[in-house]
Amino acid sequence: xxxxxxxxxxxxxxxxxxxxxxxxxxxxxxxxxxxxxxxxxxxxxxxxxxxxxxxxxxxxxxxxxxxxxxxxxxxxxxxxxxxxxxxxxxxxxxxxxxxxxxxxxxxxxxxxxxxxxxxxxxxxxxxxxxxxxxxxxxxxxxxxxxxxxxxxxxxxxxxxxxxxxxxxxxxxxxxxxxxxxxxxxxxxxxxxxxxxxxxxxxxxxxxxxxxxxxxxxxxxxxxxxxxxxxxxxxxxxx
Ligand code: ADP
Ligand code: MG
Numbered sequence: 001x002x003x004x005x006x007x008x009x010x011x012x013x014x015x016x017x018x019x020x021x022x023x024x025x026x027x028x029x030x031x032x033x034x035x036x037x038x039x040x041x042x043x044x045x046x047x048x049x050x051x052x053x054x055x056x057x058x059x060x061x062x063x064x065x066x067x068x069x070x071x072x073x074x075x076x077x078x079x080x081x082x083x084x085x086x087x088x089x090x091x092x093x094x095x096x097x098x099x100x101x102x103x104x105x106x107x108x109x110x111x112x113x114x115x116x117x118x119x120x121x122x123x124x125x126x127x128x129x130x131x132x133x134x135x136x137x138x139x140x141x142x143x144x145x146x147x148x149x150x151x152x153x154x155x156x157x158x159x160x161x162x163x164x165x166x167x168x169x170x171x172x173x174x175x176x177x178x179x180x181x182x183x184x185x186x187x188x189x190x191x192x193x194x195x196x197x198x199x200x201x202x203x204x205x206x207x208x209x210x211x212x213x214x215x216x217x218x219x220x221x222x223x224x225x226x227x228x229x230x231x232x233x234x235x236x237x238x
Contacts, residue, residue, distance in 0.1 A: 001028040001186050002063035002076060002153035004049065009058035011044055011210075018044055020210040021058070026203065031180050031187045035197040035233070036207035042190040045207075046156050049188060050079050062154060073103070078147035079156040082163065084139050086131040086146075092118075093127040096145045110149075117148040120179070137168045144179065155180065157189040161196070173200055194235055198222070206230050 004026040011019035019041045026032045034042045047053040049060060051072035060067055067075055086095050093114055100110045118124045121141040131139055140160060147155060157176070161169045177200055180187045191197055197204050198218045205215040206229075214226045218234075225231035 001184055003028050003030075003061075004032075004154060004186060004188065005059075005061040006045070006049075007059045007061075009045070009048065009060060010056050011041070011048065011053065012056045018210050019048075019056075022207075022210075022212055024205055024212065024215065026186060026188060029184060029186055030202045031177065031189065031200060032203045032205060033197040033201035034188065034190045034205045034207060035192065035194065036213075037233075038192055040207045041210045042192075042207060043158055046079070046158050046188060046190050049154075050077055050156055051075050052079075076153040077156055078150040078152040078154075079158065080143050080147050080160045082159040084131075084143040084163075086139060086142055088131050090130070091127065092123060092129050092131075092134070092142050092145075095131070095142055096149050099146065100149055113149040113151065114145070117145040120148065120182070121145050136164050137172065140164065140172060141175075144176070148179070148183065153185060155183075155185050155187040157187065159191055160189075161191075162193075169196075176200070194233060198234070204234070206233055 006022055006024040009019055009022045010017065022045065034045065036042055044053060048055050051070060055068050062076060096114045096117060097110050100113060118127060121144060123141055123145060126138060161172050164172060173196060189200060201218050203215060204218050204221055206213045208229055214221055214230045221230060221234050225234060
């Protein structure tokens with residue numbers, strides 16, 4: 001496990017500021033949900049955590065390490081994307097094994113880690129299939145498998161369920177929470193879905209327009225929203 005600290009972080013794309021000074025603390029083992037309307041900067045913040053975007057100003061630490069200048073591969077994180085980004089020409093096994101092969105992990109260790117992830121996710125019987133032969137939920141599990149095999153301290157999720165139907169979404173929320181618990185990771189989960197945020201989060205971070213409006217436990221935000229935006233977004237009358 002590892003804590004995550006985001007301190008005074010700003011991000012400009014060219015002359016446009018999209019993150020305007022954000023401070024967030026996420027504890028070891030916490031499940032934090034970043035929630036807010038489309039375009040408010042959730043993905044950008046997550047991508048900075050992953051090292052996929054440069055930080056214009058401020059500091060991000062994972063555990064005790066400032067990661068601002070650390071390449072993505074060296075960060076102790078793994079990210080699950082919205083569009084799964086599975087390799088269509090690779091089997092389920094190879095999809096999960098690929099990043100480990102790139103990292104020159106020994107073949108027997110690769111197999112061990114893929115087997116463990118597949119058994120956790122119920123993919124053991126699907127290892128020879130190709131992405132096009134899988135249902136949406138199965139594809140999502142493979143995408144999670146690719147993150148799990150890396151055995152990260154921190155999981156990053158960017159709207160991982162938005163392509164699934166409502167029923168499956170409810171089921172996968174529970175699965176992701178269980179996974180988080182079982183693997184004892186710290187998780188940062190991005191969604192624009194208030195219900196997802198309320199049901200999954202230890203800590204909710206409500207964002208608007210590149211700033212954090214409020215963060216705290218779901219019920220605290222529900223009972224004591226700092227403004228109408230948070231109240232409206234979280235769904236209490238206030
Ligand atoms: P969210 O994930 O909350 O929907 P994003 O982080 O994707 O929001 O985007 C925040 C803002 O930054 C948006 O206005 C978006 O258009 C802009 N943006 C995101 N990525 C880029 C980029 N690579 N270049 C320029 N602008 C970007
Ligand atoms: Mg986004």
